[in-house]
Amino acid sequence: xxxxxxxxxxxxxxxxxxxxxxxxxxxxxxxxxxxxxxxxxxxxxxxxxxxxxxxxxxxxxxxxxxxxxxxxxxxxxxxxxxxxxxxxxxxxxxxxxxxxxxxxxxxxxxxxxxxxxxxxxxxxxxxxxxxxxxxxxxxxxxxxxxxxxxxxxxxxxxxxxxxxxxxxxxxxxxxxxxxxxxxxxxxxxxxxxxxxxxxxxxxxxxxxxxxxxxxxxxxxxxxxxxxxxxxxxxxxxxxxxxxxxxxxxxxxxxxxxxxxxxxxxxxxxxxxxxxxxxxxxxxxxxxxxxxxxxxxxxxxxxxxxxxxxxxxxxxxxxxxxxxxxxxxxxxxxxxxxxxxxxxxxxxxxxxxxxxxxxxxxxxxxxxxxxxxxxxxxxxxxxxxxxxxxxxxxxxxxxxxxxxxxxxxxxxxxxxxxxxxxxxxxxxxxxxxxxxxxxxxxxxxxxxxxxxxxxxxxxxxxxxxxxxxxxxxxxxxxxxxxxxxxxxxxxxxxxxxxxxxxxxxxxxxxxxxxxxxxxxxxxxxxxxxxxxxxxxx
Amino acid sequence: xxxxxxxxxxxxxxxxxxxxxxxxxxxxxxxxxxxxxxxxxxxxxxxxxxxxxxxxxxxxxxxxxxxxxxxxxxxxxxxxxxxxxxxxxxxxxxxxxxxxxxxxxxxxxxxxxxxxxxxxxxxxxxxxxxxxxxxxxxxxxxxxxxxxxxxxxxxxxxxxxxxxxxx
Numbered sequence: 001x002x003x004x005x006x007x008x009x010x011x012x013x014x015x016x017x018x019x020x021x022x023x024x025x026x027x028x029x030x031x032x033x034x035x036x037x038x039x040x041x042x043x044x045x046x047x048x049x050x051x052x053x054x055x056x057x058x059x060x061x062x063x064x065x066x067x068x069x070x071x072x073x074x075x076x077x078x079x080x081x082x083x084x085x086x087x088x089x090x091x092x093x094x095x096x097x098x099x100x101x102x103x104x105x106x107x108x109x110x111x112x113x114x115x116x117x118x119x120x121x122x123x124x125x126x127x128x129x130x131x132x133x134x135x136x137x138x139x140x141x142x143x144x145x146x147x148x149x150x151x152x153x154x155x156x157x158x159x160x161x162x163x164x165x166x167x168x169x170x171x172x173x174x175x176x177x178x179x180x181x182x183x184x185x186x187x188x189x190x191x192x193x194x195x196x197x198x199x200x201x202x203x204x205x206x207x208x209x210x211x212x213x214x215x216x217x218x219x220x221x222x223x224x225x226x227x228x229x230x231x232x233x234x235x236x237x238x239x240x241x242x243x244x245x246x247x248x249x250x251x252x253x254x255x256x257x258x259x260x261x262x263x264x265x266x267x268x269x270x271x272x273x274x275x276x277x278x279x280x281x282x283x284x285x286x287x288x289x290x291x292x293x294x295x296x297x298x299x300x301x302x303x304x305x306x307x308x309x310x311x312x313x314x315x316x317x318x319x320x321x322x323x324x325x326x327x328x329x330x331x332x333x334x335x336x337x338x339x340x341x342x343x344x345x346x347x348x349x350x351x352x353x354x355x356x357x358x359x360x361x362x363x364x365x366x367x368x369x370x371x372x373x374x375x376x377x378x379x380x381x382x383x384x385x386x387x388x389x390x391x392x393x394x395x396x397x398x399x400x401x402x403x404x405x406x407x408x409x410x411x412x413x414x415x416x417x418x419x420x421x422x423x424x425x426x427x428x429x430x431x432x433x434x435x436x437x438x439x440x441x442x443x444x445x446x447x448x449x450x451x452x453x454x455x456x457x458x459x460x461x462x463x464x465x466x467x468x469x470x471x472x473x474x475x476x477x478x479x480x481x482x483x484x485x486x487x488x489x490x491x492x493x494x495x496x497x498x499x500x501x502x503x504x505x506x507x508x509x510x511x512x513x514x515x516x517x518x519x520x521x522x523x524x525x526x527x528x529x530x531x532x533x534x535x536x
Numbered sequence: 537x538x539x540x541x542x543x544x545x546x547x548x549x550x551x552x553x554x555x556x557x558x559x560x561x562x563x564x565x566x567x568x569x570x571x572x573x574x575x576x577x578x579x580x581x582x583x584x585x586x587x588x589x590x591x592x593x594x595x596x597x598x599x600x601x602x603x604x605x606x607x608x609x610x611x612x613x614x615x616x617x618x619x620x621x622x623x624x625x626x627x628x629x630x631x632x633x634x635x636x637x638x639x640x641x642x643x644x645x646x647x648x649x650x651x652x653x654x655x656x657x658x659x660x661x662x663x664x665x666x667x668x669x670x671x672x673x674x675x676x677x678x679x680x681x682x683x684x685x686x687x688x689x690x691x692x693x694x695x696x697x698x699x700x701x702x703x
Contacts, residue, residue, distance in 0.1 A: 275636045286604035311579030314589045
């Protein structure tokens, strides 16, 4: 059916027609086809900060000072200016309006870093319900750190990692959490996942998943630590019921928490090996054994397959470490296990990995998959949105295009599946993105694949840096008449004269307004080119 | 690989020429596979014949019911003339297993070990400590004492341990 693309006609249509049930929001979002950030202010004069992102409700723009010391928060405002001539719509913006300040108002700047710690500019999580921001500062990495006090050999160490919980409204630091001599993957918030008010922090070095709760009062409360133990009071139980046992047990079990979450200076512990399997490993191994036993009906077959699939690989399973974690809901975690080498190498794709679904309330492993498992892939293909969990109170996060909610994205996935030379390699490649990074996708409607088509190699909802090309990135209408609606061009207006230096672009789209920032940087320490894309 | 045995730096026997202990372990493995004891199983870790893992399922009617226990079994180079060493890798509340997982079992002691015993017999003996703990020769006197004085409290504690640490 023909529908006009004229904005006035659409508004009129909205008045007289009732949309099909349940499509009101989709209808409303179609207006974004008419309202696009098609104008660009090139190389805008702006403070030399590294701009991180807009919060998912669009209320704040988060940026850090270049020296990684301060957090500077802006409020996006809409451009207002006056103009004396007639027909000012056709005119270019007056020079006074072509400023960063006409789009953003600085709310505050607070120092987060201390003498030895710097802000991790890749790390930021936003708790929308109470407008709290979580930031991280850390000291430098030590690569050849000795594995003491139950630490994993081969994982680097960071002397001090501090998480800061801020009230974004006024920049007041509400709470802090310090991890000493630990390693948490802070790049792209990989080692931390926020779901509603629950926070999962993966300590790679001590192999713990710390579950914390962000209270409305602004405090970080320990809920439990999964790793050595599964239930929150296991440690207490062990200490109290092993009073009759020898003193070795007590010293083994008591020293563990001291290393992990220490709010004071860390005391070097005498390394003491825990003779038992950790709680999570016990659950995992017993799950695998039970699964093999239930799989085979025949007794002799069962023995053979236990021997081949379980005992032969027993040590490999024991040596697996937790790489990454995400919440699937308030009780279930998707945990990725792999080798120590894979956890610290930049390219983890070549290392074998496993996925486990763990219920942290019942302390049960629900499922266990290999990286190249067809079964998990099919689940992922059909129910991708169950992996992309968003917090409850942000409905627009449900509109982020995925191959489970968007036919065009599904087609794209299918076509790359058909193009792939080997299915298992393809599955591996797709599954490498699991577990998802927390809050890594922009909810901007311009990335809605039912509205616009664009080159996903150059730009996408995923928050990541991209190699810059000299061509503007085109956003084309998905529906007829398939016309070019707007272009986003990072870097200087005239294009790049010096082709030798590699340039990296990042794009920050406002979740609601037709407003975006593109930041282009060469690898040298030159100031970045910041362009503002907006609707005039 | 084989040069290691020439220099004497290797602590495990060469695989190319199986020693008598290796042959014996292989024979016992075949036996175990054809006639496995109930509620337990075992197999070599990787390709090392001398290092095994055993799995014991807590028998019904005991406080260990529902638990799955993993044990390390290490065979000495002069097996079967010396007993294998058995260690629990899963926490267990038991008067014959100490706080680091070492298990005291009559037949596993050097003096009472007999070369006629096999891995199947060892597994059976290990399984029997679930049903019949020996509080008169305890590794942990506290647990043995509780077992003798207040069996129901002992059992509920052991069941709690099973739920927490052996699931």
